[in-house]
Amino acid sequence: MQLLSQLPTGQSALISAIEADESLFHRLSALGFRVGKRLSIIRRANFNGPLHVRLGTTDVILRQVDADRIRINAQE
Amino acid sequence: MKRIALLGMPNTGKSTLFNRMSGASSRVGNWPGITVDLMSAKILMGGHIAELIDLPGIYDLHGFSEDEQVVRHFLSNNAIDLVIVLINSSQIDRQLSLVLQIKKLNLPMVLALNMTDEAKRAGITIDTDSMASAMDMPVIQISAKYGDGLPKALQATANLINQNLPASNPEIISAQLQEDNQIELEMEALVSAYVQIPTTLTGNTTDNIDKVLLHKWLGLPLFFSAMFILFQFIFSIGTPLQDGLAWLLDIVRSGLLEPLFVGSPAWLSGLMLDGIYNGVATVAAFVPIIILFFLVMSMVEDSGYLSRAAFLMDALMAKMGLDGRGFVMMLMGFGCNVPALMGTRIMRSRPMRLLTMLVIPLSLCSARLQVFIFIIAALFSPSKAPIILFSLYVMSFFTMFLTAVLFQGRYQNVEPFILELPPYRFPTLRQIILRGWLEVQHFLTRATKFIVIGVVLVWFMTNFPTTATPGSVETYAGQIGHLFAPILDPLGINNQLAIALIFGFVAKEIVIGALAVIYGLQGDALMAQMAVQIDWVQAMSFMLFTLIYTPCLSTIATLKSESKSSAFMWLSIVWSLSLAWVVSFAFYQTARWLGY
Numbered sequence: 233m234q235l236l237s238q239l240p241t242g243q244s245a246l247i248s249a250i251e252a253d254e255s256l257f258h259r260l261s262a263l264g265f266r267v268g269k270r271l272s273i274i275r276r277a278n279f280n281g282p283l284h285v286r287l288g289t290t291d292v293i294l295r296q297v298d299a300d301r302i303r304i305n306a307q308e
Numbered sequence: 309m310k311r312i313a314l315l316g317m318p319n320t321g322k323s324t325l326f327n328r329m330s331g332a333s334s335r336v337g338n339w340p341g342i343t344v345d346l347m348s349a350k351i352l353m354g355g356h357i358a359e360l361i362d363l364p365g366i367y368d369l370h371g372f373s374e375d376e377q378v379v380r381h382f383l384s385n386n387a388i389d390l391v392i393v394l395i396n397s398s399q400i401d402r403q404l405s406l407v408l409q410i411k412k413l414n415l416p417m418v419l420a421l422n423m424t425d426e427a428k429r430a431g432i433t434i435d436t437d438s439m440a441s442a443m444d445m446p447v448i449q450i451s452a453k454y455g456d457g458l459p460k461a462l463q464a465t466a467n468l469i470n471q472n473l474p475a476s477n478p479e480i481i482s483a484q485l486q487e488d489n490q491i492e493l494e495m496e497a498l499v500s501a502y503v504q505i506p507t508t509l510t511g512n513t514t515d516n517i518d519k520v521l522l523h524k525w526l527g528l529p530l531f532f533s534a535m536f537i538l539f540q541f542i543f544s545i546g547t548p549l550q551d552g553l554a555w556l557l558d559i560v561r562s563g564l565l566e567p568l569f570v571g572s573p574a575w576l577s578g579l580m581l582d583g584i585y586n587g588v589a590t591v592a593a594f595v596p597i598i599i600l601f602f603l604v605m606s607m608v609e610d611s612g613y614l615s616r617a618a619f620l621m622d623a624l625m626a627k628m629g630l631d632g633r634g635f636v637m638m639l640m641g642f643g644c645n646v647p648a649l650m651g652t653r654i655m656r657s658r659p660m661r662l663l664t665m666l667v668i669p670l671s672l673c674s675a676r677l678q679v680f681i682f683i684i685a686a687l688f689s690p691s692k693a694p695i696i697l698f699s700l701y702v703m704s705f706f707t708m709f710l711t712a713v714l715f716q717g718r719y720q721n722v723e724p725f726i727l728e729l730p731p732y733r734f735p736t737l738r739q740i741i742l743r744g745w746l747e748v749q750h751f752l753t754r755a756t757k758f759i760v761i762g763v764v765l766v767w768f769m770t771n772f773p774t775t776a777t778p779g780s781v782e783t784y785a786g787q788i789g790h791l792f793a794p795i796l797d798p799l800g801i802n803n804q805l806a807i808a809l810i811f812g813f814v815a816k817e818i819v820i821g822a823l824a825v826i827y828g829l830q831g832d833a834l835m836a837q838m839a840v841q842i843d844w845v846q847a848m849s850f851m852l853f854t855l856i857y858t859p860c861l862s863t864i865a866t867l868k869s870e871s872k873s874s875a876f877m878w879l880s881i882v883w884s885l886s887l888a889w890v891v892s893f894a895f896y897q898t899a900r901w902l903g904y
């Protein structure tokens with residue numbers, strides 16, 4: 233169990249939990265974030281900018297603070 | 309082996325409870341009937357080994373979000389022995405709906421009320437014993453976070469498991485969910501029959517383009533060069549078109565309109581030709597630029613590059629209390645402030661929205677661009693012109709950043725920043741032209757009214773009282789200009805320019821039209837006259853003031869209607885006026901002091 237923002241660029245992991253308030257949760261779930269889904273970090277913007285995350289065929293950008301609401305399982 | 313499903317609304321602490329119950333033994337697995345992986349763990353429950361499955365959080369068992377479909381498909385395809393439903397005690401009035409929906413499926417159930425501590429603080433008391441007998445299921449208060457009540461919940465679960473009740477029959481559940489399945493099938497059929505997903509570049513192509521355009525160090529320089537090239541493109545094509553149109557309008561005037569009004573009184577021909585026609589003609593000559601601007605803008609927007617710009621700019625924007633979307637709106641403001649202000653509706657956080665709305669009027673919109681192109685053409689050589697224009701864009705960004713940084717403490721944001729990056733798309737020519745055409749139509753219908761009224765007003769004020777020489781200091785306009793002289797003289801802004809600024813309040817589009825009437829000249833003659841009357845330092849100071857001070861009346865009206873606050877509108881007006889004065893003052897005095 234680690235935070236999404238700790239996942240190294242280029243590696244993939246499974247979402248194990250989303251601990252966000254209702255509005256953020258809705259937004260994430262509308263974009264396809266759900267427990268058990270595999271995602272990977274494609275790139276990070278400079279100066280601690282947003283993360284470029286890929287879930288299936290969907291590419292999403294989100295800030296580190298919001299990425300920290302997502303817990304992942306990187307063992308596999 | 310027994311099978312236990314864990315179910316609940318999102319953010320009820322379901323995953324925390326799952327982790328507590330499973331220890332570190334969880335694994336991810338496929339399940340019949342669903343395409344996403346679910347977390348599960350083998351645990352010891354009563355005398356049995358049981359598999360605990362963490363189902364996605366849902367609000368409604370009969371809903372149609374992807375998660376809700378996943379839960380239904382899971383229950384319709386997998387036999388289970390027990391469901392633990394977890395709800396947030398402090399929202400029990402709302403969340404019981406899900407419990408009752410699941411109860412209708414006749415599964416053995418345990419109801420766990422989480423976040424007991426929060427509910428207690430809110431003064432909520434729940435009579436769990438009576439509720440348990442009324443609902444005919446164990447009801448247990450727990451705290452998944454601290455572990456309180458957990459042994460009791462596990463005991464209740466173990467008791468039920470040890471009763472060895474028959475496991476659920478997926479076929480019966482499927483029948484109970486028949487109606488929902490029907491709707492899902494219908495949805496799918498409708499979408500596949502009548503909805504077309506636009507052709508996109510293959511993922512690989514998008515990836516490869518992104519590798520360059522979102523490159524760690526190349527991304528930002530590429531973004532700004534792209535912007536610079538686009539502006540160059542607009543003007544190198546737009547300027548000849550503009551000249552051609554102006555030439556055509558001149559022919560109409562001298563060949564058609566002047567003979568027509570030759571017999572009418574001086575005031576009427578003055579009003580019609582110097583007032584209305586002059587104003588309309590001056591603005592009409594700038595229509596090609598606006599069309600080109602929006603053609604390029606919609607191309608950038610539809611291609612998917614704007615979201616990339618948001619990605620590149622977010623780190624910087626976050627420091628100013630804004631986000632990447634704010635940057636996109638700021639960019640839109642470079643076309644026209646009004647739609648950009650309306651576009652801030654996508655921000656749900658009011659503080660961030662207000663901050664963005666305070667910043668947008670400082671973006672160099674196409675109307676201000678007309679003024680700058682005219683003055684730059686009059687006072688600067690063609691080789692210097694692009695540099696001067698570019699520096700005005702830089703200045704525009706600078707004042708926006710300054711404003712955001714200064715006001716971000718006042719408007720603090722809490723909204724998350726999450727955007728989808730669409731694959732790069734080829735916008736169709738039809739889309740681009742339609743968009744450009746709509747924007748021009750929109751602009752013309754709004755601008756023409758302002759321009760005709762504004763220019764006629766200027767004509768009136770520069771031609772009356774009738775005793776004064778038209779355009780001189782004795783006219784009403786001259787008197788107003790004189791009134792503002794003590795404030796504007798230190799900026800190098802003379803009486804004529806001051807009059808133009810006053811009418812720039814109505815709309816920036818009429819500034820050049822106003823100058824045409826004030827000097828009684830237009831086109832090249834007006835440029836030549838201005839080059840004689842003012843030097844480049846004054847021109848630059850005038851342009852800086854025009855760039856920063858209060859935007860047009862439509863922007864002000866939009867600010868007021870979108871923020872629903874007159875105080876906010878006044879803040880924007882006062883702030884931009886003061887900033888304009890300070891910047892122009894600093895520039896003009898420094899330049900003079902340096903000997904220019």
